[in-house]
Amino acid sequence: MTGIPQRQSLAGQAVDVLRGLVLTGEIAPGARVNEVDLAQRMRISRGPLREAVRHLISEGLLVYEPHRGTRVRRADAQETRALFELRAALECAAAGLAATRRTDADLSRLRLVMHDTRLGFESDRRAAYHVDLAFHRAIVAAAASPLIADQVRLVQQQVILLRSRHAIDPGHERASMDDHDLLVAAIGARDSAEAARIMAVHLDRVRDQMLATLEEGQGGVG
């Protein structure tokens, strides 16, 4: 593992490792991020690790209080709603742009991902969600707007963090797939306004489903 000298900087590697630890829930939401502990575990100094921590703070995965350390973000219902307002702003715009700018190759890829989504729904529940993310990313790619793409990536990371563990309602998934079908149709027809409208409806649905399971989980914890 560590025998081959790495080209990337230690700070860059630390970002990837730490992001992995956070997104997989190995460092749970609300848990403190100890600089010396993590640095020792990664066999690096505190400098690069600290840089990585600050980077993830700027990505919104960690939250920071002066002299009191950083923790993994644990969003409540209010923050979740705010996050989905940002997500809607970005992804609705992306859907509209995608309808205008999509190439035939973009459309083919969207249909391909749709196909994978159906397969994922039939077989594995967890894989389904990752394919769902891939679908949203494909739309953003078709929008051909690099800055919007970057921001969407950051927001979706936070969504992943939010749904680190929670059951998925199959009925909700079917409704989502229907939304996706309509989206592909609107983008195929180059109907920008309709694509944005459907995306808004879709994201409202996803948000409500997520809020439902969130309150459920928080009710159990107290």
Add this chain to the structure above:
Amino acid sequence: MTGIPQRQSLAGQAVDVLRGLVLTGEIAPGARVNEVDLAQRMRISRGPLREAVRHLISEGLLVYEPHRGTRVRRADAQETRALFELRAALECAAAGLAATRRTDADLSRLRLVMHDTRLGFESDRRAAYHVDLAFHRAIVAAAASPLIADQVRLVQQQVILLRSRHAIDPGHERASMDDHDLLVAAIGARDSAEAARIMAVHLDRVRDQMLATLEEGQGGVG
């Protein structure tokens, strides 16, 4: 100036100072950001300064190449277009939300800022732009969506960097003020779709005017 011991961390202060240097153009777009030089000038170590640099990289004000240092971002026409696509996504959504959620106090404040804008237009050309920014911020505030507000702040920072020095066409300013009037009207009438539509038109206008002066300036420099 430096006699009073500061409460904020050195890194935090360095962020503010460095951001000021960049936004005022004291460190010009394209110029390299030397860590040891800046650290010595600010009388701090390289650690906190480096943290500040990385922070501004994440804000998009600086760009970074491994082992080759960081520079102040100098956006070309293509990047400017991409920036305004992101800005439109965010501010159009904000305008729509503002129309839905605005309080009477929000509306009053918008009208107050409009009044200041007219004054600024009559008197000082540079002040006019700052009041214009205040207007946009007032709309975002009325939208009451904290994450969108944060992102808009970052994007507007980059716009400020973009227009570090360039003449403003008075005719354009008048058109902008008309847009602002229509925006206040739509938000006052709680017409969400109309507010978003006007914001889109307005930002397209601002973008085109900015692109015009940008190409003009780049033609002179070579």
Add this chain to the structure above:
DNA sequence: AAACTGAAAACTGTTGACAGTTTGCGGGCC
């Protein structure tokens, strides 16, 4: 027994020095 006080431990904030890479320049070679 509960609450306050003080010191010690743990952790973040900062510093200066060391290591590796890139860049620019001068000498040698074709």
Add this chain to the structure above:
DNA sequence: GGCCCGCAAACTGTCAACAGTTTTCAGTTT
């Protein structure tokens, strides 16, 4: 005379130690 090689300077990347703040806990007091 032009091009290539190699060295040195400058700068970024990394590290280990020091300083300051917050938290914790034991001891004391009421």
